[in-house]
Amino acid sequence: MAEGDYVIRVHSSPLDVDANAWDALLHAQPGATPFMRHAYLAALHASGCATAATGWRPQFFTLELNKQLVAACAVYLKTHSYGEYVFDWAWANAYAQHGLDYYPKAVIAVPFTPVPGTRLLARTAQARDKLLTTLLQWCQERDLSSLHLLFESDADRQVCVQSGMLERHTVQFHWRNTTPGYGDFDAFFWDFFYRCYERTYLEHGNAPYLNRDFFARMADTMAQHWVLFIAERAGQSIASSLIAVDAHQTGANGRNDTISEHVAYGRYWGALERVDCLHFEACYYQPLQWCIANGYQRFEGGAQGEHKMARALLPVKTTSTHWLAHPAFADAVEQFLAQEKEGVNNYLRQLGDRSPFRNQG
Structure with missing residues (x-):
């Protein structure tokens, strides 16, 4: 041509x-x-x-x-x-x-x-x-x-x-860090996360969209883009949430400065037992605390849910x-x-x- x-x-x-x-x-x-x-x-x-x-x-x-x-x-x-x-x-x-x-x-x-x-x-x-x-x-x-x-x-x-x-x-509902001054996954944890994720879908009568093989591939090819939170009670892991982040933190200041705004994305959650308000703690409060500590400017909470406003995520x-x-x-x-x-x-x-x-x- x-x-x-x-x-x-x-x-x-x-x-x-x-x-x-x-x-x-x-x-x-x-x-x-x-x-x-x-x-x-x-x-x-x-x-x-x-x-x-x-x-x-x-x-x-x-x-x-x-x-x-x-x-x-x-x-x-x-x-x-x-x-x-x-x-x-x-x-x-x-x-x-x-x-x-x-x-x-x-x-x-x-x-x-x-x-x-x-x-x-x-x-x-x-x-x-x-x-x-x-x-x-x-x-x-x-x-x-x-x-x-x-x-x-x-x-x-x-x-x-x-x-x-x-x-x-x-x-959608996103959190933005606007206040001045805020400043490798182990296979066991991937397995535990997937047990939580799968069980939560099955409890609602649905099969999960994503399978264990998909998350294994994420661990192999994009591990730097994921942060896993695990909730424990009496020494036992009972729930987890998984967020995605836009860049692996590198450089002298621990950040990838080629990106103008660092964003985290709330993606997946699951629990092996029901605990009141645990979903909010694992999916919003702990990720927001992580974002503030690691200098992320925005957290996207995903589709639907005006209840997220009470957790500082705005429409x-x-x-x-x-x-x-x-x-x-x-x-x-x-x-x-x-x-x-x-x-x-x-x-x-x-x-x-x-x-x-x-x-x-």
Whole structure:
């Protein structure tokens, strides 16, 4: 091809994408998180957690220009809406009631991980535009019902809205360290954590999204991105929580100063027995104390749960964008999203009035 042409490839496995090139592109993004690292996405696939067999068929896009990777994204063909945390079951039901197929749909997301961040990896705005144009064309050629970018960065949101995609708002709860002055996993602990994690899911009648093999891969390839908290009573371990952190602390001051803001992410929890308020201690209070002690500026508590406000996590708006091929349904969803947006904004104002913090002045 001529030098000015993009070379576009679609990979049926993240293992077919060069890990170093993917991570180099990721680290050039302002909204990078550990969950978009190649090792994380590869572990989801290799462990069998996010594969065609579980309703997550990988279709990873890469765009090269002059033999350099300039854009990429993790696309999944979905046959259901589990594990996304942006809920569109009502849309799927409406399609079915009208004799239309909603699935398969295309989703650009990190499976089972409602953490905002960059989804369209790109070195330039032009490359990001080309990537999205390619994605929309690919969806149309395959008669897919829709394309969804979940928990995207602001740069992703802007290019999607400019292309005519529909914007949707949801709410999460994050803690931010704004007060001046705040300043290798053992296999046994991984096993104990997974016992807690699995049991908590099973007690609610559900199988866990992630298996033990996935966490073993995390211990091997991304151990520096995880911090494990274990609760004990009378010398016995009874519960645990696992948080992710954005960077291994290195350098003379114990910090990786290439990152402007250090962020931790509340991810997984489980217990072998019920203890009143232990969930709040293990999932919020102890991680927040760790963040303060280690100089982290933000802790993202994950999807849902206004009870988190009482633990100093304040509401933050997140976005997703959606393209639907069917014109009538696109119009109906656009009207629904306009009403939903107004409701979300009212909800945010109400939560702001109930904030445990008061502005000084």
